[in-house]
Amino acid sequence: MSRDITIQPITVGAFAPFGDLIDCAGDPDKIINQGQCGRYHDRARLDFSDGRAGLSLFNANPRALPLVLDMVERHPDGSQAFVPMTHVPFLVVVAPDQDGAPGRPVAFRTEPGQAVNYHKGTWHGVLTPLHAPGLFAVVDRIGTGANLQEHWFAESYRILATDKPVTAP
Template identity: 45%
Template structure:
């Protein structure tokens, strides 16, 4: 599968890239001691939901890795912010009907970039690389089912060479 460097413009249809470099509002607070990168993602807890904060500890994926399923959270957004300063991958497909392999886009993310999946966007579960990695996760708790899982009709393969090349570009 082709892997792209994570860029706010190409990821916008799926949600937000969370990083200081693309902050629209940035200012100094706390008597000049802290830089605030303000409002980096649209966190949407959905109707009757509440925002929760968790830490997910991801085991590294062995490469080559096969993408054979996708999930979505139809009621709310879900943000992942890396805490371990390690690269990782995200695979996404547009909200709507169950995705086909040709709908899936894969992004290489460096350890200072987070993602916020918009409500209903199909994505693959956490894909840490290299070693165990922690992520701060901001998502929804509340009534109703908020996770749909589908198997892809055709699986896609992520190779070690493609990951290496993509990480050099990111």
């Protein structure tokens, strides 16, 4: 089996087993603020076993492709939403759970203006901006106890760029 993974564009359907794609697709659910703002309501399922939702800021270094993937992580007690604070795409890596361990990873490239929410317990790669600055607002569980499990692959994967160039606007 090849250890190469090709990045694919992210879609609601392809990402659904892992979480929620957060974007402004379709018509807004409601027009607010004196008719000047479309509200796209309740786009992510925030789910915490205990604790509370917290908002943190992450400032990650951009990564280059191809990317070596040697580890994924998951958070068994809470979902985790990554909302870019810039208008550039980023890399999303997820893996299905197979009896408590990650299966073969899948890599997605977001479009500018999209965010993701990983469902509770979803194996995922680390935050991977493709351009600077890598500034993200992150909504996740704040509470006591360990909420991080890491899995290091015995053999790394290599994530390859797609035919579509990954460029900043």
